[in-house]
Amino acid sequence: MKYLAIALPLSALALTASVSAQDEDPQVAHGRQVFEHMCAPCHGQGPGDDGSEMLPGTAALTEKYAGSRPGALELRNDLPAPVLSLFVRRGVGAMSPFRASELSDEDIAAIAAYLAEPD
Amino acid sequence: MSILPPDLDEAGFAAFLSDLRVAVGEDWVWSSDTDMFPYRDSFSPVWNTPEEIHASSAVAPADVAQVQEVVRIAGRHGVPLHPISTGKNFGYGGPSPNVQGSAVLDLKRLDEVIEVNEDRNYCLVEPGVSYFDLYRHITDRGLKVMIDCPDPGWGSPVGNSLDRGVGYTMPQFRDHFGAHCGMEVVLPNGELMRTGMGAMPGANSWQEYPYGFGPDPSGLFAQGNFGVVTKMGFRLMPQPEYYRTGLIRVPRRRDLVKLVQHVNYLSDSGMVSEVRFASPLSALLGNPEFAATATKLGGPTDAEMDAFASAAGLHSWAIDLQFLGPEAATLAQWEYAKDRVLSDIPGAEALDGDHFALPATEEQLDNVTQPYPSAIRRRGALGVPSLGIWEIVRDDGHVGFFPVLPRDGEAIFELQRVLGDAQRQYPLPPYFSAVTAPLFWHSHTFQMVFAPSIKRDDPEHNAMVHRSMKHMVAVAAEHGWGDYRAAPIYQDDVAATYSFNNGSMRTFLEAMKDAVDPNGIIAPGRGGIWPRRFRS
Numbered sequence: 091m092k093y094l095a096i097a098l099p100l101s102a103l104a105l106t107a108s109v110s111a112q113d114e115d116p117q118v119a120h121g122r123q124v125f126e127h128m129c130a131p132c133h134g135q136g137p138g139d140d141g142s143e144m145l146p147g148t149a150a151l152t153e154k155y156a157g158s159r160p161g162a163l164e165l166r167n168d169l170p171a172p173v174l175s176l177f178v179r180r181g182v183g184a185m186s187p188f189r190a191s192e193l194s195d196e197d198i199a200a201i202a203a204y205l206a207e208p209d
Numbered sequence: 210m211s212i213l214p215p216d217l218d219e220a221g222f223a224a225f226l227s228d229l230r231v232a233v234g235e236d237w238v239w240s241s242d243t244d245m246f247p248y249r250d251s252f253s254p255v256w257n258t259p260e261e262i263h264a265s266s267a268v269a270p271a272d273v274a275q276v277q278e279v280v281r282i283a284g285r286h287g288v289p290l291h292p293i294s295t296g297k298n299f300g301y302g303g304p305s306p307n308v309q310g311s312a313v314l315d316l317k318r319l320d321e322v323i324e325v326n327e328d329r330n331y332c333l334v335e336p337g338v339s340y341f342d343l344y345r346h347i348t349d350r351g352l353k354v355m356i357d358c359p360d361p362g363w364g365s366p367v368g369n370s371l372d373r374g375v376g377y378t379m380p381q382f383r384d385h386f387g388a389h390c391g392m393e394v395v396l397p398n399g400e401l402m403r404t405g406m407g408a409m410p411g412a413n414s415w416q417e418y419p420y421g422f423g424p425d426p427s428g429l430f431a432q433g434n435f436g437v438v439t440k441m442g443f444r445l446m447p448q449p450e451y452y453r454t455g456l457i458r459v460p461r462r463r464d465l466v467k468l469v470q471h472v473n474y475l476s477d478s479g480m481v482s483e484v485r486f487a488s489p490l491s492a493l494l495g496n497p498e499f500a501a502t503a504t505k506l507g508g509p510t511d512a513e514m515d516a517f518a519s520a521a522g523l524h525s526w527a528i529d530l531q532f533l534g535p536e537a538a539t540l541a542q543w544e545y546a547k548d549r550v551l552s553d554i555p556g557a558e559a560l561d562g563d564h565f566a567l568p569a570t571e572e573q574l575d576n577v578t579q580p581y582p583s584a585i586r587r588r589g590a591l592g593v594p595s596l597g598i599w600e601i602v603r604d605d606g607h608v609g610f611f612p613v614l615p616r617d618g619e620a621i622f623e624l625q626r627v628l629g630d631a632q633r634q635y636p637l638p639p640y641f642s643a644v645t646a647p648l649f650w651h652s653h654t655f656q657m658v659f660a661p662s663i664k665r666d667d668p669e670h671n672a673m674v675h676r677s678m679k680h681m682v683a684v685a686a687e688h689g690w691g692d693y694r695a696a697p698i699y700q701d702d703v704a705a706t707y708s709f710n711n712g713s714m715r716t717f718l719e720a721m722k723d724a725v726d727p728n729g730i731i732a733p734g735r736g737g738i739w740p741r742r743f744r745s
Contacts, residue, residue, distance in 0.1 A: 127341065131341070131362070131363075131594075131595065131596040132596040132599055137575055137577075138597045138600060139575070139576065139586060139587070139588055139595055139597025139598070139600075140575070140576040140577075140583075140585070140586055140587055140588075140597070141575070141576060141577050142597065142600055145596070145597065146596060146597065146598075146599035146600040146602070147596075147599065149600065179243070179246065179247060180246060181247075181251050183604075183605055184599070184602040184603075184604070184605055184606050186247075186251050186297050186299070186303075187246055187247035187249075187251060188247055189247040189248065189267070189304075189315065189317070190239065190244060190247075191237075191267075191269040191315045191317035191318060192295070192317055
């Protein structure tokens with residue numbers, strides 16, 4: 091099950107990992123962990139810094155989709171690995187591309203598996 | 210598009226890659242267009258132009274021994290290496306090299322937090338460790354030390370400090386290179402060296418005394434190309450007990466001169482953390498009459514600006530003060546700061562801000578309870594990594610020019626006028642106007658910011674931005690304001706402005722470069738230092 095409470099207080103990461111790792115598919119668990127570390131600080135749910143309503147990536151996608159899709163990636167179920175890989179490896183707008191040394195193809199597939207979990 | 214290293218043909222390049230694969234494994238060497246795309250600078254104003262500099266390949270060793278082997282291989286094949294750590298280095302060139310066809314030496318896999326010592330307040334980390342990683346390491350273990358991190362927090366303490374990056378806490382920590390203590394370096398011949406007390410076998414003070422004995426070469430590796438740093442120590446602040454904020458506002462434009470002098474005293478006495486300067490008059494920039502005045506050629510008079518302030522009921526300048534330490538000490542320092550400024554500047558006023566025990570709660574980190582408009586970035590102020598700063602990024606990214614200027618109010622006014630006039634010919638937002646406030650990032654100097662956006666599908670806009678960057682660097686240098694950090698495409702321009710006595714410093718550094726790196730293997734051109742092989 092997708093962990094929906096990820097407002098991403100960093101101090102809570104260890105707790106969320108230990109709770110949900112017990113009964114998750116290993117790939118999904120890995121994807122959740124990678125998402126929390128690499129994606130959620132920009133694309134997570136919850137507020138941004140210093141009074142901002144959303145984190146920057148979530149705010150940008152919310153504006154881009156104008157209600158047709160959720161801004162928060164964890165509320166999406168339409169990001170299979172090939173699509174995710176395109177955005178991760180090529181970047182889009184101000185979002186940077188990520189190198190294979192930072193996120194492996196296996197990591198991207200795991201993130202996709204995590205995002206594909208039912209909300 | 211296949212990119213070859215300089216002076217190498219296809220067969221030579223293949224042999225180089227083959228040797229790399231033997232050294233680090235098949236999975237950690239890349240050269241295809243697809244794999245190399247993320248090694249381009251996606252914030253580059255010369256994107257998809259002949260000026261864009263492309264790497265030929267990338268290699269990611271797993272440990273120091275593999276780094277040494279990669280350096281030796283590069284030496285044998287004559288291929289320049291461009292070392293990077295982790296993070297993005299946006300605005301300063303990303304991972305792109307100075308020389309077309311360089312191989313990027315990607316140190317991401319050297320990602321161990323080797324030690325965090327909460328009794329002696331330091332850490333020792335590898336280049337692939339990010340500020341997020343170090344913060345998690347500390348918080349997961351409940352260690353009582355605080356890091357100082359830049360925005361955004363995905364960068365590397367090693368990489369950021371080597372590019373002389375900055376953070377937002379106390380002066381002795383937010384100059385990240387200044388806060389380093391001891392490094393390990395792979396030299397251009399593949400040999401391993403440690404600086405400071407690390408050079409003494411058996412010493413247990415590597416992260417406590419940076420100098421050891423004799424000349425300290427560590428400065429050569431910051432914005433330099435004399436080796437590949439594989440470990441680096443940093444001083445850390447003991448977790449403060451309490452955090453306190455306060456705001457002081459002054460009414461008149463020229464009050465800034467005295468205000469700066471007071472801030473200099475408070476900061477250099479160790480009483481305050483980062484001080485954020487702002488002008489409440491910035492709120493009037495939407496008013497065309499005010500905007501025209503604040504950006505007029507030659508700058509407005511004090512009387513003109515004061516008239517707008519008076520009519521709007523706004524102060525001319527404000528400083529956010531932040532205090533870290535025991536609760537009683539932070540209160541005493543705040544009371545002292547108020548008395549000091551308010552007794553000297555007529556009409557100045559002070560407002561008490563948020564204050565609370567540390568570590569902060571999530572709500573306190575969110576910074577939503579400050580009782581006045583504040584320029585503080587709370588997470589950064591408390592050493593908590595974040596990507597929240599991304600909200601300021603416009604279009605597809607930006608470049609950055611950050612001139613260093615004296616901590617002096619008159620110097621601020623002069624820079625506002627000179628660079629404000631210089632940028633008028635470019636259709637850009639007014640980065641320099643009569644309300645532009647200084648950044649107090651480095652410990653003992655001010656900077657200002659020129660950071661026009663780039664648009665990857667608009668080459669005309671990017672070309673204008675590229676011209677403006679070079680122009681602003683040149684105009685600033687005519688007045689003694691030098692850039693502190695630059696992307697590879699601007700490093701020669703910036704280095705040329707540090708030209709005292711016919712560029713004797715550059716001549717000295719290039720003589721050393723030729724001596725320690727005769728093949729020009731390590732990041733040729735970085736910091737404007739070129740080895741003989743590429744100097745022509």
